[in-house]
Amino acid sequence: MQPGYILGGRYQIIRALGEGGMANVYLAHDRILDRDVSVKLLRLDLRDDPHTIKRFHREAKAASELISDNIVAVLDAGEENGTQFLVMEYVNGTDLKQYIKKHFPIPYQEVINIMEQILAGVKAAHRQGIIHRDLKPQNILINRTGLVKITDFGIAIALSEHALTQTNTVLGSVHYLSPEQARGGMATCQSDIYSLGIILYEMLTGSVPFEGETAVSIALKHFKNEVPSVREFDRRIPQALENVVLKATAKQPSDRYESVEDMADDLSSALAPSRSDEPKYRPQPNDDGETKVISSAAITEELSRFRQSGASIADSAEISRDDTRQNHKKKKRPNRHPRRRRFAIFVGVLFFLFCGVVIGLALSRPQMGTVPEVNGASLTTAKHQLENQHLRTGKIHYLTNEKVAKGRIIKTEPVSGTELRQDTTVGIWLSSGPKKIKLANYIGKNYAMVAAELEAEGVTVDRELLSSSTVAAGRIIQQDVPDGKRVFPKKTTVHFTVSSGYKEITLPDLSGKTKSEAQQFADQNALNITYQYQYSSDVEKDRVISQKPGSEAVVREGGELAVVISKGVQKKDDKTDSFTVNVTVPFSANETSSSSTSSGSNAASSSENVVQVYIRDSDHSMNSVYRQLTISKATEVSIPYTVATGKTAGYKIVRDGKTVMQDNNLTADSH
Structure with a gap:
């Protein structure tokens, strides 16, 4: 979808915000209500899939029924050229995942404030019989005022829609998946509570509890491994706050909070002094009928008790035999029946066999x-x-x-x-410690692009602007960290000198100024100034009559400024000759400048020559520069002269500090 496209005759696309597995999201402007909105547009490759369209419609229906300050509102739905779209309120901010990365560690009270807003949104959904099933930081938005909103009910289901339950398909993001969902079971309100517990864990530790190379390995950990202790990560976390995580992420749904209201109530007092000595939460033992593995320690304990009971039986038998002997003296009893004696022997053999098997199992169990x-x-x-x-x-x-x-x-x-x-x-x-990056040579590159690249790596960047007649605006002139150096991004600041382009100068009114004042202004602003002379009865000798360009005109640094200087009132007996000499100044590409311009701020490079022209006539002397210019090729210069009749004139051309041309015997007759 291109920026500027008008969707549904109303929503003008501004830019893309993100892409999902089912739809792409764009920032758009509602031209009727004059507000920004976000538009979720079903992907083109899915628009002909009836199951996807049904799921997309289900999201629109489910989300439109939810009214809460902490849930992104669905404003409109429609179809454009066979493609379904949803219009939702635009949350100008960031998602919780990025918020954690940028602000971690987050103060505990702020963690609780964010979680309470999330719980309020989930509470509103659960009251409508809707389970989110995909709660994760990427689906939780925080605007610039700190308001939290939940989005993406794309795989949410209503409890009454049993036909839509997918018991054999694991949906949702695996890092926040409940054990029952990982097994392919049906999601319940307790499944959302488990995901909320994982989100709280991530806000307290900065990472998810389980990582793995594949989604399957992570899912297995959710129903096999206990969630790690947040207090082992940071001992300053109160036990009561850790208990909220432990109870929300209990393996058995029955051990979790019965509702998000219960979780919110428990969370609200987690920092209270009255709970400072609270013991660690442990789920109650639960005999769920599954096959148990008996430890060797338990078997040993049972054998010990069995031996003790066996000893008691033997003692009783011995006492019985003593009594029998005493009675035998009084009265002789008949012999036992042989069949009973064989039965007793058989029972004894069975008993010893049983003991042998139990001891063998205990000894053969792996350590x-x-x-x-x-x-x-x-x-x-x-x-x-x-x-x-x-x-x-x-x-x-x-x-x-x-x-x-x-x-x-x-x-x-x-x-x-x-x-x-x-x-x-x-x-x-x-x-291996913080990541190091290698800095490159950025001179001549676009500052904005370089700064964005380095800041994305964590480097701090600042700049100083400097006008330049040779480097384009926005390009880097100099850097303070040498190229090739390896640095720790978050501990490094790079300073760049960046070209602001040609310096622009607003010309003042030089009328009435002396020649030296005009020359000083030209030197300070690196302007190439030329002089012409005229007789004037109104302007004092050696003062400016006029200028070109005029006052308030804007010229670039290195530009031309022509000034007319008064020669005073012309005397009747003054006879002068005027003529012009054209001189071609040769260019030298082999010389590297060691001189500076008249302003002393810029040195000529080997691809340019700085040229000063000195002339001698009735109005000029060789002690001051008549004209200064920068050339990159052989350049012709026209020099006007005014001399008294019969007198000579001259010129001197200095290129990059060296005199390259000179003539002191110029006359009107020879030109």
């Missing part, structure tokens, strides 16, 4: 070790702790990291707390 928490530790410390758990150090990976010091551990794979067979390897990711 396990637990991955220790070594994030932030040195490699030596990590190896020692792994050895204590009878685990081996696996492959060492290196990553640049702004937060973790060089040589310290960023993470392990598997994560800490995971139980592994002894002698299993554990991968380690070490920080």
